[in-house]
Amino acid sequence: MISLKNIEKVYRTTNIETLALNNISLNIAKGEFLSIMGPSGCGKSTLLNIMGLLDAPSKGQIEIAEQTTEKLSDKQLARFRNQKLGFIFQSYHLINDLQVLDNVELPLLYRDASARERRQLASEALEKVGLSNRMKHFPTQLSGGQRQRVAIARAIVGKPEIILADEPTGNLDSAMGNEIMEILINLNQKDSTTIVMVTHDENMAQKTHRLVRLFDGSQVL
């Protein structure tokens, strides 16, 4: 489903060159739930961003859903992300000015979907995460766990083949973290969604199919 070959990411400023990822090659199969661990600054999020086509590697090739991505234009990249990928962020990144339902609808705004269809799909996604009673609330009226569930609903509303989660339980207590993890495992098992999750939490990582460890930008496991 995701194939990374010899990925390298270098950040350059006028004087300093930092190697964030060094020669990473990774294959993730369809329906796999993979976790990435490593100390802060080891390049986990950078790797996830590269997989999510939010950032470009300095070297190497990426193939996602049997498509090479390096020559895609801004418009094609946007369309590709919209169709194939869903994102969950540690700090939720919900739009506080919009109601929960509008937040969940967001990915569908960039598709040819009617308003009624969008409402329908967004309601279904919220139902899946157990928040159908909070549709008209604003994000600021919800708890951290509820917000992350809204973010998951937003990530799955477009039925993407891949979900990329950057420390989805990082801001939550263990009970809420477990709850979120249950939802992700459920998604992976029931819908065969491929999930790549960056985490600091060994317990959470143990629940996934495979664990990849990074250290100073290199893969150590």
Add this chain to the structure above:
Amino acid sequence: MLKNYFKIAIAVLRRRKFFTFISLFGISFTLTILMVATAFIDKIINDDYPDKKRDRSLYINKIEQDGKESMNSSSVSYYFLDHYVRSMKTPVKLAVSSNYSTTNTYVNNHKIDINFKYTNADYWDILEYKFLEGKAISSQQIDNAERVTVISEDIKRAYFGEQAGPVVGKYLEADNVKYRVCGVVKNIPITAYMLYADIYLPYTVSKINLKDDKSYLGEFSGIILAKTKADVPKMQKEFDLIIPKLPMPSKEFNVIHSHADSYLDAYVRSGNEKKSGMTYAIIALSLFALFVMLLPTLNLVNINITRIMERSSEIGVRKAFGASSQTLVYQFIIENLILTFLGGIIGIVLSLIAMYFINDAKFIANLELRLNFTVLLYALFICVFFGLFSGVYPAWRMSKLNVVTALKA
């Protein structure tokens, strides 16, 4: 999609109330100034009282004599109109009137300024003044040099009193001469300077013998009327052919310029051929509009950049979930247009209030400013101008934000 943009736009406006106030104030205040100015110009250009036959008429109000070392320019003379323009074949009528001059008179020891204008008989045929009482000066009265006058309703009130009944047949004294009132007409504002006067007199009662003065430059202007609208270009061409054939008044000059213009061209003609009135009027108005609009636009650009950068996380999320840079540019421009249209609505309300006070205060007598379709159309144009120009640059800058950087912010 639009509904979503609208929701976000309103939410953002409500979130930062002070910024919203500054933006809306800038837009609506500028719009008010421009709309009052537009209403003023519209009144001058498009109000066709009393020259309702404007589409069949051409106006001759300036003549210029050029030589190597000297240049003379002024209104045309009675002789020029009577001798050369009257000989034209295309016009069916020629209205001749002098520029208005001011004299004064006393009523109950109270001084009144009176602007008077000499006219010929065709003047009253071409122009359709609304008579509140009486009638126009007849051609016979003009031929007989009768001391009769048509007066405006304002001067009727000032001279004969607020409560005066019909005044036709009564006498009005101006410049130590008594004139019998033969008609009272609806007022026109002084801005219609080619037609405005307080009292209109037969040109034959003028103290100057107009027929003796053979110079081209004088104190008059003419309106020539074509039989049909289609004849106007022909009439203009015929006039243009007369000018090069005019005998030079002296060796000092080698070229003469004069034009039979549309109302608007004549209105702004400066009398200096090298500085065409219309071009100068357009440049001056454009510079004014640009200056008035530039500052609030720059202010809006600045505010928009700050506002958009505050929303970098939203930009990152939208990009991550499939918005292209182009889509985001559209979104922010639409949001900005919503803001400017809100400002526009406030601006229209403020303009109505401003016009009410301007009309009420009578800064320019008889000039009634109104908000009409043309003015609203200009307002719409100004709103779109604000919305686009103040939105495009910030939207473009924002759309170039890197997703990862945007999400970290």
